[in-house]
Amino acid sequence: MSAPATNELPGTAERDLPGPIHHKGPGPAESGWFDPRHRGHGGRGLALHRITGLVIVLYLYLHLGVLSMLLIGRSSWSSFLSLVTAKSFLALEAVLIAAVAFHGLNGIRVALVGSGIAVPREQGMFWIATALAIAVGIFAALHVLGVL
Amino acid sequence: MSDRTDNRRFRVYRYKRGDGAERFDEFDVPVGPHSSVLDALRWIQLHLDPSLAMRHSCLHASCGTCGMQVDGREELACVCWVQDQGTQITVEPLANLPILTDLVVEMTGFFERFPHAHPIIRSSEPPVSEDSDAEATAHHAEVALQTDLTLHHHPLHHLHRAAPPAVDFVRLEDCIECGLCLSACPVASTSHEYVGPAALAAAERLLEEPRGVKREDVLAWASRPEGVWRCHVSFECTQACPADAIPAERIMALRRQLMFGENDDKEKER
Amino acid sequence: MSTRHDAHVLIVGGGATGGGLAHDLALRGLRVTLVDRGELTSGTTGRHHGLLHSGARYAVGDREAGVECIRENTLLKRIAPDSFECNDGLFVAVCDEDLEYLEPLVEGCTGAGIPVQRLTAAEALRLEPNLNPELRAAVRVPDATVDPMRLVLRFFATARHNGADILPYMEVTGLLVHDGLVSGAEVRDHVTGKTGEIHADVVVNAAGPWSGKVAAMAGASVPIAPSPGVLLALRGRFCNMVINRMHKSGDGDIVVPQRGLSIVGTTSWVVEDPDDLSVPEDHVERMYTEGSKLIPALRHAARRAAWSAARPLVGATGAATGRELSRTFQTFDHGEREGIEGFVTITGGKSTTLRGMAELCGDVVCSKLGIDEPCRTAETVLLPHTAYYSPLAA
Numbered sequence: 001m002s003a004p005a006t007n008e009l010p011g012t013a014e015r016d017l018p019g020p021i022h023h024k025g026p027g028p029a030e031s032g033w034f035d036p037r038h039r040g041h042g043g044r045g046l047a048l049h050r051i052t053g054l055v056i057v058l059y060l061y062l063h064l065g066v067l068s069m070l071l072i073g074r075s076s077w078s079s080f081l082s083l084v085t086a087k088s089f090l091a092l093e094a095v096l097i098a099a100v101a102f103h104g105l106n107g108i109r110v111a112l113v114g115s116g117i118a119v120p121r122e123q124g125m126f127w128i129a130t131a132l133a134i135a136v137g138i139f140a141a142l143h144v145l146g147v148l
Numbered sequence: 149m150s151d152r153t154d155n156r157r158f159r160v161y162r163y164k165r166g167d168g169a170e171r172f173d174e175f176d177v178p179v180g181p182h183s184s185v186l187d188a189l190r191w192i193q194l195h196l197d198p199s200l201a202m203r204h205s206c207l208h209a210s211c212g213t214c215g216m217q218v219d220g221r222e223e224l225a226c227v228c229w230v231q232d233q234g235t236q237i238t239v240e241p242l243a244n245l246p247i248l249t250d251l252v253v254e255m256t257g258f259f260e261r262f263p264h265a266h267p268i269i270r271s272s273e274p275p276v277s278e279d280s281d282a283e284a285t286a287h288h289a290e291v292a293l294q295t296d297l298t299l300h301h302h303p304l305h306h307l308h309r310a311a312p313p314a315v316d317f318v319r320l321e322d323c324i325e326c327g328l329c330l331s332a333c334p335v336a337s338t339s340h341e342y343v344g345p346a347a348l349a350a351a352e353r354l355l356e357e358p359r360g361v362k363r364e365d366v367l368a369w370a371s372r373p374e375g376v377w378r379c380h381v382s383f384e385c386t387q388a389c390p391a392d393a394i395p396a397e398r399i400m401a402l403r404r405q406l407m408f409g410e411n412d413d414k415e416k417e418r
Numbered sequence: 419m420s421t422r423h424d425a426h427v428l429i430v431g432g433g434a435t436g437g438g439l440a441h442d443l444a445l446r447g448l449r450v451t452l453v454d455r456g457e458l459t460s461g462t463t464g465r466h467h468g469l470l471h472s473g474a475r476y477a478v479g480d481r482e483a484g485v486e487c488i489r490e491n492t493l494l495k496r497i498a499p500d501s502f503e504c505n506d507g508l509f510v511a512v513c514d515e516d517l518e519y520l521e522p523l524v525e526g527c528t529g530a531g532i533p534v535q536r537l538t539a540a541e542a543l544r545l546e547p548n549l550n551p552e553l554r555a556a557v558r559v560p561d562a563t564v565d566p567m568r569l570v571l572r573f574f575a576t577a578r579h580n581g582a583d584i585l586p587y588m589e590v591t592g593l594l595v596h597d598g599l600v601s602g603a604e605v606r607d608h609v610t611g612k613t614g615e616i617h618a619d620v621v622v623n624a625a626g627p628w629s630g631k632v633a634a635m636a637g638a639s640v641p642i643a644p645s646p647g648v649l650l651a652l653r654g655r656f657c658n659m660v661i662n663r664m665h666k667s668g669d670g671d672i673v674v675p676q677r678g679l680s681i682v683g684t685t686s687w688v689v690e691d692p693d694d695l696s697v698p699e700d701h702v703e704r705m706y707t708e709g710s711k712l713i714p715a716l717r718h719a720a721r722r723a724a725w726s727a728a729r730p731l732v733g734a735t736g737a738a739t740g741r742e743l744s745r746t747f748q749t750f751d752h753g754e755r756e757g758i759e760g761f762v763t764i765t766g767g768k769s770t771t772l773r774g775m776a777e778l779c780g781d782v783v784c785s786k787l788g789i790d791e792p793c794r795t796a797e798t799v800l801l802p803h804t805a806y807y808s809p810l811a812a
Binding site: 014015030038040042046119 | 163165166170217219220221240241242243244245246247248249253254332334335336337338379380381382383384387396397400401402403404405407408
């Protein structure tokens with residue numbers, strides 16, 4: 001008294017196939033960290049830390065490129081100077097300064113918390129880092145504008 | 149639900165194997181003041197579309213099977229209240245795990261990440277108490293020292309611990325293996341090898357309470373590249389956790405053990 | 419372990435009953451396929467408060483149930499180690515009226531072989547400081563707490579690793595019946611949307627409160643009265659032991675700790691349709707009121723969730739509350755009952771007795787198939803629940 005094998009069942013083969021995997025964020029999987037929507041302070045802090053890190057790296061390359069202009073000669077250096085002493089450009093520098101401040105201060109937070117030190121105060125540390133970075137940025141902007 | 153007084157539009161992710169097409173279906177659902185997202189989904193299944201597949205079991209945030217993304221946030225659908233959401237509610241399966249069908253993800257990959265030893269019974273702490281004179285017990289203080297935890301962010305932080313009972317009680321581990329932490333983790337989307345918060349939290353629990361597991365084995369398991377060092381300290385996991393598993397804090401405690409563990413041991417010996 | 423017999427059994431229903439039976443039959447070497455329209459334990463099994471009965475609750479009114487309980491309680495702790503909070507339970511008298519139940523309770527437990535220990539109020543409060551300070555007396559019994567889904571998943575895990583095909587999201591839409599013989603089921607696979615048929619030598623209806631609906635697909639009937647009750651989960655672990663009210667079964671007379679929550683249960687009424695259960699707010703309020711008679715702090719505890727679950731009670735339909743119906747389990751061989759061969763229903767009972775129910779049904783199924791295999795579930799330690807998700811050995 002035997003019955004046919006269960007391989008006549010609908011769907012048994014399809015159940016073993018790999019299925020689609022959803023990731024957060026609109027782009028490819030690797031960009032999942034970037035999307036700030038539906039995240040808490042920590043996830044946004046991570047995104048900001050990476051973005052400021054990228055900005056700083058970009059700035060470093062820019063800076064090296066600029067310094068290499070010194071090798072070219074006086075005229076290119078002068079035109080370059082007029083660009084970078086413009087108010088609009090200096091305003092960008094204020095943003096850079098805020099980015100460096102945030103990356104550095106949040107970096108201290110990540111280094112401490114990530115070693116298991118002061119973990120219950122991690123949220124407080126994040127907001128202090130953010131507040132200080134904004135303050136530094138505002139001070140730099142006001143300095144650029146000649147107010148402070 | 150007997151007293152349905154309101155209507156909400158649900159936008160639900162659909163995927164059936166075989167035809168391979170992913171889409172969103174829209175349903176108008178009557179809801180009441182105490183309706184959960186799961187109640188609404190089960191109403192859809194019962195009255196509009198019996199082919200809608202989802203996971204659920206306990207209906208009270210204890211089994212961990214009904215994890216989903218509601219409007220992009222990780223939630224247990226059974227305790228995600230419709231009244232707290234907007235007029236249109238989008239429901240999708242969890243991220244970072246393969247989807248079987250509709251709102252069902254395959255949990256095999258989630259469980260494969262765990263350390264080999266996975267005891268679910270642990271020693272119990274003293275019960276919570278309303279008595280404001282009750283002081284933190286020596287046991288609780290010792291636990292706090294090991295992992296630097298407090299109940300600060302916890303919804304019960306106004307309660308205290310009662311004095312320890314005369315008997316050693318046991319209880320189930322806090323982690324309900326729901327996968328919300330893995331879905332929320334920004335690193336898990338980039339790295340499929342990363343063991344993830346739940347597995348690391350389970351390893352830290354083995355350090356806190358070995359239950360026969362060797363400390364060196366746990367530390368060796370955790371300090372692999374796809375282990376504790378992949379974490380980037382976003383705390384999204386603890387934020388998403390519907391139980392009290394506090395995975396982020398446990399990952400930091402694990403890292404502390406790996407970095408300073410020998411020094412801590414020497415302190416205790418003195 | 420591979421199948422030793424050609425006979426194929428199709429089990430309809432992926433709860434405790436189905437899981438216990440799949441494990442039992444797989445150990446006896448039969449080919450088993452189990453289907454459920456949804457996730458495993460998503461019917462009634464996953465929803466209960468997680469009490470592993472000592473049997474004390476039934477020892478007074480239903481001695482048979484008490485004896486079954488303590489036997490299965492002890493067995494389960496042996497075959498599923500590391501699944502239970504073996505903290506025991508207390509029956510607590512909070513008023514003088516409750517004290518009248520004390521002697522019958524102790525006698526009932528002793529008669530049913532349930533270990534019982536008398537405690538003074540002071541001893542009880544030392545064990546559980548959050549108990550009602552007005553309590554008069556208490557007795558201690560070997561109740562335990564369990565995660566209902568994970569315990570049953572251990573049965574499924576072991577069955578899978580012994581060759582059973584476990585298929586959630588596979589809904590039975592009809593049974594294949596011809597000339598008084600059930601030869602299988604029509605199914606719709608919710609993973610692909612496709613339909614098909616599963617053929618089997620015996621179909622077992624283990625659909626819990628839906629057993630009546632499934633039986634009707636074959637033109638058979640079972641006296642099932644789906645009997646829901648409301649449960650309330652409150653934030654805060656206020657006790658480690660199970661706390662029962664020392665009186666005859668009533669609403670809100672139990673508090674079960676579940677991780678960081680305290681579950682208060684339950685109420686009871688009878689319905690026709692086990693789907694779409696309501697959660698009456700006055701029942702929730704009753705849980706707060708009755709629960710706080712046992713543990714006063716529950717009065718102010720925050721609500722995590724309130725839900726209903728339908729017990730599959732066996733007996734004559736037409737009962738008003740469901741408490742009058744027996745909680746024992748029964749197997750119905752529809753060949754004997756209605757001349758419909760190849761079809762068996764197993765129903766009733768409660769989670770604590772799932773292994774025993776499966777043994778009884780396994781014996782019936784094997785005798786129908788002419789297979790002589792003893793039940794081995796009492797000696798077989800179950801795989802951990804995580805093994806359900808791990809790949810099967812090649």
